[in-house]
Amino acid sequence: MSPRPRTALRPEVARLMERGRTQVLVIGGGINGIATFRDLALQGLDVVLVERDDFASAASAASSHMIHGGIRYLENGEFRLVKESVQERNALLRTAPHRVVPLETTIPIYSTFSGILSAPLRFLTHRHRGRPKERGALLIKIGLTIYDTFSREGGVVPRHRFRVGRRAHADLPALDPRVRYSATYFDAAMHDPERLALDVLLDATASSGATAVNYVEAVGMDADGVRVRDRETGREFTVRADVVVNASGPWTDLTNAALGHASRWMGGTKGSHIVLDHPELLAATRGREIFFEHSDGRIVLIYPLKDRVMVGTTDIDADPAEPVRCTEEEVDYFFGLIRHVFPSIEVDRPQIVYRFSGIRPLPRHEDTQPGFVSRDYRVEVVRAEGSAPVVSLVGGKWTTFRAIGEAVADAVLEVLGRRREVSTRGRVIRGSDGYPRGERERGAWLRARLTDVDADRRELLFARYGTAAAEVAVFMGEQHDAPIGGGVLSTGELRWMLEREHVEHLTDIVLRRTDLAFTGRLDAALLDEIAKAVSDIAGWDAARRELEVATCTRELAEVHAVDLSVDGGR
Numbered sequence: 001m002s003p004r005p006r007t008a009l010r011p012e013v014a015r016l017m018e019r020g021r022t023q024v025l026v027i028g029g030g031i032n033g034i035a036t037f038r039d040l041a042l043q044g045l046d047v048v049l050v051e052r053d054d055f056a057s058a059a060s061a062a063s064s065h066m067i068h069g070g071i072r073y074l075e076n077g078e079f080r081l082v083k084e085s086v087q088e089r090n091a092l093l094r095t096a097p098h099r100v101v102p103l104e105t106t107i108p109i110y111s112t113f114s115g116i117l118s119a120p121l122r123f124l125t126h127r128h129r130g131r132p133k134e135r136g137a138l139l140i141k142i143g144l145t146i147y148d149t150f151s152r153e154g155g156v157v158p159r160h161r162f163r164v165g166r167r168a169h170a171d172l173p174a175l176d177p178r179v180r181y182s183a184t185y186f187d188a189a190m191h192d193p194e195r196l197a198l199d200v201l202l203d204a205t206a207s208s209g210a211t212a213v214n215y216v217e218a219v220g221m222d223a224d225g226v227r228v229r230d231r232e233t234g235r236e237f238t239v240r241a242d243v244v245v246n247a248s249g250p251w252t253d254l255t256n257a258a259l260g261h262a263s264r265w266m267g268g269t270k271g272s273h274i275v276l277d278h279p280e281l282l283a284a285t286r287g288r289e290i291f292f293e294h295s296d297g298r299i300v301l302i303y304p305l306k307d308r309v310m311v312g313t314t315d316i317d318a319d320p321a322e323p324v325r326c327t328e329e330e331v332d333y334f335f336g337l338i339r340h341v342f343p344s345i346e347v348d349r350p351q352i353v354y355r356f357s358g359i360r361p362l363p364r365h366e367d368t369q370p371g372f373v374s375r376d377y378r379v380e381v382v383r384a385e386g387s388a389p390v391v392s393l394v395g396g397k398w399t400t401f402r403a404i405g406e407a408v409a410d411a412v413l414e415v416l417g418r419r420r421e422v423s424t425r426g427r428v429i430r431g432s433d434g435y436p437r438g439e440r441e442r443g444a445w446l447r448a449r450l451t452d453v454d455a456d457r458r459e460l461l462f463a464r465y466g467t468a469a470a471e472v473a474v475f476m477g478e479q480h481d482a483p484i485g486g487g488v489l490s491t492g493e494l495r496w497m498l499e500r501e502h503v504e505h506l507t508d509i510v511l512r513r514t515d516l517a518f519t520g521r522l523d524a525a526l527l528d529e530i531a532k533a534v535s536d537i538a539g540w541d542a543a544r545r546e547l548e549v550a551t552c553t554r555e556l557a558e559v560h561a562v563d564l565s566v567d568g569g570r
Contacts, residue, residue, distance in 0.1 A: 017237040022048040025241035030060040033247030035405025041210035042422045052217035056197035062358020068187035086150040096429040098466025099196040103189035105289040109181040111136040157186035174284035194512035199430040221259040246392040249361035250320040267364035272326035272357040273312035326355035353520025431466025506552040524564040
């Protein structure tokens, strides 16, 4: 929320209040709400999206940064979901190559037959009896063979391969000597999930009938429409809609309660991660994700990302009404799983540059163990006399966001009695149009399209915006553009973020429009430099700037354990 109340509404909020009406109101600006918003906008509908915080700032920002088919969902019998996930993964490798790239993944395996007797019971009941057992080579081989059959369509990624004994250790020398096999297959890495969500959002707002506003929350609903509150000013007003979409993820039940439609559909679990600046561990992974079942039966990962190593994840029942944090107990758990795979590598807390935690938007699961809760989704439609129909999304995951948006949009179109006009299948996402493949083509593109940008900044802009970097560079060239933080940002780029990317606060920049906090490259001096530049562009006075810095510093410390009072921002 804003560090201090404003008196004037933002122009886009003022226009929404003046209009007071739309065909479809989407509540929730995570990736699935944004995907639904985009799909509906492409159908030519008048659609508004409201998000109570910043876009993709909650569950969507707390992911494992993977686009994957979900090999472990096979054990749940979720074959439909695995097939759809693999298809969507393969599609994203083509439609969003600036964000989604192939990820080589290796499973270290300690035994041959472990779990072969308990697996059928787990498949049928989703429960463990006795001490969990790690899956052995035979089970994993069966699973990967099935997974390959789903992945075959499109030929985007290679088939899996097995290595035995010395060959497994020659492949990854730092592995625990007790490892007997390794299995390697491909999924996909998602760089900068928050920016991918923003790309999808900007695709939608390019349509004339699509309006998206952040820091606006839905607080009630009656016959006149949905009551919303601008969290920047505290002003409330009503938006009438023919259909309301509840895409608020883990908070779906809470949102429905506020709308007067009580539901008990959600039962999310908490997942935490840490990010390490650890060159030895990074080298040990050899650029691969290490993905395995820990001794307690949880699926965990060690993942090289942005010259750092991300380690996760936990799977603990959580209350969406309460904030979630990565705890010291979870950190100890992560250190234990690193030792489990790479026993010779020492890790310690000073090497952690960032922590994060979020709630997965899973369906209610009663006594089903968290790791076996379905990752599939469904759409619920509630029609009540005297108010607009409410279409709620239950469940959902990052990989299938396009398909989810399509499914929710289809439900909305059915309620409205409209036919689908356009499909999002195969549609290139902003930043990937004309994306260069290969180093030679990439170099030629950078030199041709970013001619007036310094060579070092070209790579940074291309990594941050994909082919949309050309548009950003033109914008920056039309004004005074001074480097910030030695070139990690510039004043022209900050102006772009403020004017074109819905930035309202300092936290939006350092947490979601850039990876400065995530990678541990943010310190107090850089934060002050960014704040001063934003103040000059946005017209913040000294009091506003100080409060923005204080608010951002507090959030970094309390939510992500980043202490900017310590050198290096840790």
